[in-house]
Amino acid sequence: MSDPETPASPSSALVKSGELPAIGEEVQTFLIADIRGYTAFTHENGDEAGARLVRVFAALAREAVEQQGGAVSELRGDEVLAVFRSPRSALRAAVDLQSRCRQHTEANPHLPLLVGIGLDAGEAVRVEDGVRSGALNLASRLTSLAAPGETFASEGLVHLARRIEGLEYRDCGKVALKGLDRSVQVFLVGGEGDLPAETRRLTAPKGDDAMEAARVVGIVGSGFGFAGVVFDRLLTVGANPVALGAGLVFAVIALLGASRLLRDAERGALLMLVALIGLVFAVGWWALIGAILLLIATGMAVANRKA
Numbered sequence: 073m074s075d076p077e078t079p080a081s082p083s084s085a086l087v088k089s090g091e092l093p094a095i096g097e098e099v100q101t102f103l104i105a106d107i108r109g110y111t112a113f114t115h116e117n118g119d120e121a122g123a124r125l126v127r128v129f130a131a132l133a134r135e136a137v138e139q140q141g142g143a144v145s146e147l148r149g150d151e152v153l154a155v156f157r158s159p160r161s162a163l164r165a166a167v168d169l170q171s172r173c174r175q176h177t178e179a180n181p182h183l184p185l186l187v188g189i190g191l192d193a194g195e196a197v198r199v200e201d202g203v204r205s206g207a208l209n210l211a212s213r214l215t216s217l218a219a220p221g222e223t224f225a226s227e228g229l230v231h232l233a234r235r236i237e238g239l240e241y242r243d244c245g246k247v248a249l250k251g252l253d254r255s256v257q258v259f260l261v262g263g264e265g266d267l268p269a270e271t272r273r274l275t276a277p278k279g280d281d282a283m284e285a286a287r288v289v290g291i292v293g294s295g296f297g298f299a300g301v302v303f304d305r306l307l308t309v310g311a312n313p314v315a316l317g318a319g320l321v322f323a324v325i326a327l328l329g330a331s332r333l334l335r336d337a338e339r340g341a342l343l344m345l346v347a348l349i350g351l352v353f354a355v356g357w358w359a360l361i362g363a364i365l366l367l368i369a370t371g372m373a374v375a376n377r378k379a
Contacts, residue, residue, distance in 0.1 A: 101162035101193040102211040103154040108186040108220040110150035136169040159193050159233040166223045189223040190214025213249045227257035240264045242271040
């Protein structure tokens with residue numbers, strides 16, 4: 073990923089509107105390409121070698137992008153952001169860029185260009201001196217998933233581009249990405265006959281895995297909370313209906329909090345903390361076990377957000 077001494081990733085910044093194709097209501101396609109292992113390469117070979125690698129990468133990227141009618145919007149460190157009017161042109165440029173990088177690496181093994189690429193399409197919204205787009209964010213997420221030599225495109229982009237002569241798509245399954253409400257269907261893109269015989273199934277980045285684990289623990293804790301309330305309140309002779317109702321409400325809150333974790337960690341953790349307090353007052357053993365699990369899930373979610 074990006075060298076720590078370089079500016080922030082272009083995916084996290086405003087795209088400069090003056091460097092883009094005309095922005096209107098039309099759909100724009102965003103391509104983000106990143107040199108894999110750049111920081112390690114620079115550390116092992118020095119800053120001058122790192123600078124040469126970036127210069128070569130920038131030249132190859134600009135050639136591939138402009139040949140397909142796109143525009144290189146930003147070059148920051150080891151990452152390139154390009155914008156296209158045509159989804160088909162963007163995919164062709166991505167495959168061409170990977171081909172150029174492979175050829176360069178074969179001819180110059182001392183300057184290896186191992187690149188991951190992500191693409192998505194969507195409308196861009198003007199804000200002050202630039203634009204923002206959810207598609208830009210998704211393209212960045214897909215780039216982070218790509219291994220060296222891989223190009224990932226969203227289902228939406230593939231749907232827009234349809235079949236392209238000379239290109240091939242492989243379904244890599246759905247993956248949950250941080251900050252997105254729904255799992256994303258991802259496709260591996262390459263030249264026809266160039267894709268591997270077996271396509272790896274994608275998994276979420278470590279942060280998303282940790283949040284999923286917290287969600288599962290929270291849901292299990294909610295189940296213990298339900299069981300504790302039911303068995304220790306409902307089945308107890310002379311059970312207090314107010315305590316029963318309150319316990320069930322807190323158990324429902326816990327379940328909602330656990331389910332919300334992936335989409336909104338802060339609110340999900342807050343809901344589970346509220347449920348934790350309520351379930352403690354249920355005093356049943358099962359409810360207390362549920363409360364402990366909710367506390368663990370909340371801690372996991374908070375720790376992951378700080379990481």
